[in-house]
Structures are given as C-alpha cells and as structure tokens.
Amino acid sequence: MLSINSSDIVLSQAAENKQQAIQSIANSLVEKTYVEAAYLDGMLAREAQNSTFLGNGIAIPHGTTETRDKVKQTGVVVHHFPQGVDWGNGNTVYLAIGIAAQSDQHLAILKQLTKVLSADDVEQQLKEAQTAQNIASLLSGEVQNETLFNPDLIQMNFPASDLLQLTAVAAGLIKNQDAVQSSFIADLIAKPAAYLGQGLWLSSSSTGISKTAVSLVTASESFQFQNKPVQGLLCIASNSQLHLKNLNILINLIHKQQIEQLFDASEEQIITLLTQEKLEGSQQVFTIRNPHGLHARPGAMLVHVAKKFKAKIQMTNLNGSGKSANAKSLMKVMTQGVQFGHQLQFIAQGEDAEEALDAIGQAINEGLGEAIA
Incomplete structure (x- = not known):
C-alpha cells in the first residue's frame, strides 16, 4: 500500500x-x-x-x-x-x-x-x-491531535457510595483504552479529587500516560463527600496541552451553572458537551441551492469566505445530524453531508460576527462559485 x-x-x-x-x-x-x-x-x-x-x-x-x-x-x-x-x-x-x-x-x-x-x-x-x-x-496519526473521549470512556449511573469508587472506575475506563499505565491509577487514587461545584468532582494525573484522555463516571444516586454533593467525577489523563480545550469548555459550563447537563444527557450528548465549544453570538440560517449540495468546490468557497473573518464561526446542518462544525475547516464542513435544499445554521462570535454572516449568506445565495437556479 x-x-x-x-x-x-x-x-x-x-x-x-x-x-x-x-x-x-x-x-x-x-x-x-x-x-x-x-x-x-x-x-x-x-x-x-x-x-x-x-x-x-x-x-x-x-x-x-x-x-x-x-x-x-x-x-x-x-x-x-x-x-x-x-x-x-x-x-x-x-x-x-x-x-x-x-x-x-x-x-x-x-x-x-x-x-x-x-x-x-x-x-x-x-x-x-x-x-x-x-x-x-x-x-x-502517531502524534495525538485531540483528546481521547468516546462512549467507552463514559459510565453512567454507577452504584457508588464513595468518591474513591468513582475514581477507580474512571481510571479503569482510561486504562482499558490503553492510554495509561498502572502507575497512573496508583497516582490518581493517592491524590484528593477537587470539587468543581454542582455535584461534579475532578481527578487528574500526568503519570504513566501514553494518550491524553478524559473519562466521566456518574453515580446512580447522589451522595455526600466532605459535606459536598457527589453526582459524578471527571477524570483527566494528560501529559500535553490537548486537554486544555476540554477544560475551557468545562469551565464555561460551570460558569453558566449548566453542569447538570452532564448528568442528564446521553453518551453522545456528553461527548458533544465536553469536546465542542458552544458559541454564543449572532446567528442566521441559509438554504443551500447548489444542485449537488456542498461538494468539494462550493465547500471550499464557503470555507474561504469564513476564513476572511476573525470571528469564530460554527455551522450546523439542520437537516443532518445536528452536530456543529467549524466553518473554517473544509474537512469539518464536508462531513456535514449537505445536500440541495438543506438548511444551514451559522453562529458567529467575535468583533466581525455580523459581517461574517452577511458575507456567508451572500456567497451561499450566489451559489458559492457555481451556477444555481
């Protein structure tokens, strides 16, 4: 090959x-x-x-x-x-x-x-x-580009009665992914977990790690530890900067008092919550009129327009999976599976957000470099 x-x-x-x-x-x-x-x-x-x-x-x-x-x-x-x-x-x-x-x-x-x-x-x-x-x-792909976090790293409703049980399970989930060595678990258990608020605790270590990974374990019933509620524990294994993106997203959830979403969501929704930044800003919805949808050429034109602006821009195919994508990444845009007639929601956050959305809307209405009816 x-x-x-x-x-x-x-x-x-x-x-x-x-x-x-x-x-x-x-x-x-x-x-x-x-x-x-x-x-x-x-x-x-x-x-x-x-x-x-x-x-x-x-x-x-x-x-x-x-x-x-x-x-x-x-x-x-x-x-x-x-x-x-x-x-x-x-x-x-x-x-x-x-x-x-x-x-x-x-x-x-x-x-x-x-x-x-x-x-x-x-x-x-x-x-x-x-x-x-x-x-x-x-x-x-030998160099890890994003934090390892998948459904196998999530354990919902575990019947735990103390924080150490949650910590051990969370560490075990990461170990099962071949992301850490046994020394990681030993170091993790020896350290006290930190309370983040709203029932969520954090445990982390940089010992014995081969891949940066995150796991989440929630308790079947809330209990108390050091006079604070325990509903779940987030575990981070990292010896790089990759986890910082996930931490920033988590901090935003804490700031908005939205941690409870982690305890009520499905595994897929949890992954989205902790890996995908949710932008807050101007938004508009546009309809794709290209006969063959957003294939490579119009997709590249859309990304080209988005890259002209400083604002962060997310695109969601409202007729697709509902997952958002970075509008400045051609591969992310192409994975949205946009076809003729699909509606795309754009959210822009930044100083030139309005200008960005207006330019994107104009480009879409003009066919993104293609002739449209």
Whole structure:
C-alpha cells in the first residue's frame, strides 16, 4: 500500500505559486525515477480541472488518468513549505504530497490522512514542523491531535457510595483504552479529587500516560463527600496541552451553572458537551441551492469566505445530524453531508460576527462559485 515515511519528505521548500510548487514536486518524482518528465503536464492539467487542496494546509497534486502511462513505478514525494504556498481560493498549503500512481493508489494516501484532515490545529503543527520524522508522525496519526473521549470512556449511573469508587472506575475506563499505565491509577487514587461545584468532582494525573484522555463516571444516586454533593467525577489523563480545550469548555459550563447537563444527557450528548465549544453570538440560517449540495468546490468557497473573518464561526446542518462544525475547516464542513435544499445554521462570535454572516449568506445565495437556479 502506498504510504508516507520520513525518507519521502523534503524540508525547507519555497514556491511563489502552486504551479511552481508542482513543478518542483514533479522534478523530485523524476529524480526518484518514479515518472517521466512529461508527467508534469498531467499534474498541471489535473490541478486545472479541480484543486487538489484537501484542507489543514495539505494538497495532493497528482497526474490525470491520461498520463498514467508516464508513471514508471508507484511512489510519493512530500515537499514542506514552511512559508506556505497560495493554492487558490484563499487556501494555503504547507505540505504538498506529490503522487505517482499507476492506478487509484492515491486513495490509500487519502485514507492515511483521514484523521489528520479532520483534526484541529494540525495546519499550525505542519507549518511549524522542524524534522521529516515529525511530519511523518503527524501524517501517520502517531502524534495525538485531540483528546481521547468516546462512549467507552463514559459510565453512567454507577452504584457508588464513595468518591474513591468513582475514581477507580474512571481510571479503569482510561486504562482499558490503553492510554495509561498502572502507575497512573496508583497516582490518581493517592491524590484528593477537587470539587468543581454542582455535584461534579475532578481527578487528574500526568503519570504513566501514553494518550491524553478524559473519562466521566456518574453515580446512580447522589451522595455526600466532605459535606459536598457527589453526582459524578471527571477524570483527566494528560501529559500535553490537548486537554486544555476540554477544560475551557468545562469551565464555561460551570460558569453558566449548566453542569447538570452532564448528568442528564446521553453518551453522545456528553461527548458533544465536553469536546465542542458552544458559541454564543449572532446567528442566521441559509438554504443551500447548489444542485449537488456542498461538494468539494462550493465547500471550499464557503470555507474561504469564513476564513476572511476573525470571528469564530460554527455551522450546523439542520437537516443532518445536528452536530456543529467549524466553518473554517473544509474537512469539518464536508462531513456535514449537505445536500440541495438543506438548511444551514451559522453562529458567529467575535468583533466581525455580523459581517461574517452577511458575507456567508451572500456567497451561499450566489451559489458559492457555481451556477444555481
């Protein structure tokens, strides 16, 4: 299977535009005897048909089906552009993955990049990467990009009568995910949990951790500990900064006196509550009129418009799952499954929120670069 490793990566590259970047990548493919020189024509033709920008600062320039006969052997080269390259439509590429494939082997690369393209902050990490191994680790998913938190890390209505029981169960849930070693549990139990208010307690440790993770255990019946109510315990295992996003969301829930939502919600709702920042600000709803919905091109145009503004912008497909997505992330927008006639709710928070929503509405009404009825 076609994959990427550190020997495929060329650091400290620079290009004035994407055509120059593609030329440089094609030269590397020729030097490695993967392709004939004429393969460049296919790469430029493919780029002219539709942008190969994927999102999160990554593009995968490759040839057309008509130039597959110019491929001598399947291979890949990766050029790192720390200063970025304008890839059109307001998109900046920091990593261009040149692919020479004799069939649809580029799909294997796409599969490898799935987690990277959907994670937050990867673009900045790629921009600031210093070594080929660091980049290879990012692309392979070896570098954790978001806190581990899934339904298996939630235990609702556990029949506990003291806080230590909840702590042990919460630690065990994380251990079962192979995220920590036994030393984590020992350290956690030895530390006193902190009371956050509204019946929620917090226990955390940075000992014996391989993955940053969060677990939540709620009690079947509320009880008292040190004259304070216990309804649930949140457990954090972290040796990085990843958990800070979750903590900030939790602090916001505490400030708004909304912790009880964690005790009444479903597992899926709890995950959303602790991983997805809920914006408060201006909002508008727009209807998609593109015949084929938000596929790659109109989706990229929407993200391009959103990125022009400082405001945080969330998009929710009211005809879909109801989950919100960062409107400035192409991969997040594409996962919304937006079709013709779907209504999209946008919430913007920041100094230019109103201007952002007006611009997004205008772009949608004009077809996001496509002809609409």
